[in-house]
Amino acid sequence: xxxxxxxxxxxxxxxxxxxxxxxxxxxxxxxxxxxxxxxxxxxxxxxxxxxxxxxxxxxxxxxxxxxxxxxxxxxxxxxxxxxxxxxxxxxxxxxxxxxxxxxxxxxxxxxxxxxxxxxxxxxxxxxxxxxxxxxxxxxxxxxxxxxxxxxxxxxxxxxxxxxxxxxxxxxxxxxxxxxxxxxxxxxxxxxxx
Ligand SMILES: [Zn+2]
Numbered sequence: 001x002x003x004x005x006x007x008x009x010x011x012x013x014x015x016x017x018x019x020x021x022x023x024x025x026x027x028x029x030x031x032x033x034x035x036x037x038x039x040x041x042x043x044x045x046x047x048x049x050x051x052x053x054x055x056x057x058x059x060x061x062x063x064x065x066x067x068x069x070x071x072x073x074x075x076x077x078x079x080x081x082x083x084x085x086x087x088x089x090x091x092x093x094x095x096x097x098x099x100x101x102x103x104x105x106x107x108x109x110x111x112x113x114x115x116x117x118x119x120x121x122x123x124x125x126x127x128x129x130x131x132x133x134x135x136x137x138x139x140x141x142x143x144x145x146x147x148x149x150x151x152x153x154x155x156x157x158x159x160x161x162x163x164x165x166x167x168x169x170x171x172x173x174x175x176x177x178x179x180x181x182x183x184x185x186x187x188x189x190x191x192x193x
Contacts, residue, residue, distance in 0.1 A: 002019045002020065002021050002065075003019065003020040003024070004017060004018070004019055004020075005017070005018040005019070005020065005121075005125060007120075007121055007124060010117050010120055010121070011116055011117050011120055012114070012117050014074070014075045014076075014117065015075055016072065016073065016074050016075055016117060016118075016121060017072075017073045018070050018071070018072050018073070018121050018125060019061075019070065019071040019073065020069075020070055020125075021061060021064045021065040021068070021069060021070065021071060022064065022065035022066060022067060022068040022069065023067075023068035024068045024069055024070055025068070026068060027067050027068035027069055028066075028067050028068055029067055029131065031129055031130060031131050031151045031152075032067075032068060032069035032070060032127055032130055032131070033063060033064045033067045033068070033069035033070075033130070033131045033132075033133055033154075034064070034069050034070050034071075034072065034122065034127070034130040034131070034132055034133065035060035035061075035063070035064055035069075035070075035071050035072070035132075035133040035134070036072045036074060036115060036118045036132070036134065036139050036143070037053075037056070037057055037060060037071060037072065037073055037074065038053075038074050038076040038077075038079065038080075038113060039073060039074060039075050039076060039077045040053035040054070040077065040078075041077060041083055042086075043057075044057050049161040049162070049163040049164060050090065050093075050163050050164055050167060051099075051164055051167050052158075052159040052160075052161075052164055052167070052168065055157075055159035056156045056159065059156055059157055059159070060133050060156060063133055063154075063156075064133065067131075069130070069131070070122070070125065070127065072118050072121055072122070074113075074117065074118060076113050078103075079099075079103060079110075079111045079112065079113050080108075080111070080112040080113045080114070081103055081106070081108045081112065085103075085106055085108065088106055089102035089103055089105075089106060090102075092105055092106070093166075093167075098166060098167075098169075098170035098173075099167055099170050099171075100170060100174060110174075111138075111174075114142075115138075115139055115142040115143055115146070116142070116146050118139075118143060119142075119143050119146030119147060119148050120146075122143075122148055123147070123148075127148075128147070128148060128149055129148070129149035129150075129151055130143070130148060130149070130150060130151065131151050131152045131153075131154060132150055132152070132153050132154070133154050133155075133156060134153065134154075134155065134156065135155035135156055135171075135176045135177045135178055135179070136171075136175075136176055137153075137175050137176075137177070138175075140153045154179065155177045155178050155179040156178070156179055157178060157179045158178035158179070
């Protein structure tokens with residue numbers, strides 16, 4: 001069971017959504033587990049094998065629900081460049097550019113996402129400290145810079161397909177991490193047991 005939260009007056013005026021999952025008001029570990037997920041229509045809905053978004057979404061919803069916390073679903077399609085531009089970037093990736101290089105070739109920053117809105121949503125929910133589920137170090141540092149305490153950072157697993165190997169390698173080249181196969185901390189054991 002999930003509770004959906006909507007917001008008004010967010011900094012970017014986007015229709016971002018928060019889902020309260022599991023015992024989100026009383027997380028089993030005392031700290032809500034939070035996943036900040038950027039919308040990916042092709043991966044989340046159509047389960048494209050070019051990226052790992054759909055699998056990450058599924059994994060994080062289960063992990064958040066097991067402890068209690070929030071999924072923040074940010075409408076930042078294509079790392080914030082939009083759906084049509086992302087499809088154009090896919091064309092460039094088919095010619096050999098990686099996901100970041102393709103964004104730049106189209107005239108965008110390689111990753112223009114801004115997580116201020118996520119911090120704003122958490123503060124509106126009364127959440128000022130989280131266990132964050134992410135392999136992207138920028139999400140943790142940006143949330144911290146906007147006033148959210150980060151108790152722990154727990155990378156999601158590596159969801160590899162025959163078509164997303166280069167995509168995952170590009171993410172790792174920009175500092176992304178994936179969860180090791182064995183749990184490494186008590187919260188981690190709880191999330192992944
Ligand atoms: Zn995706």
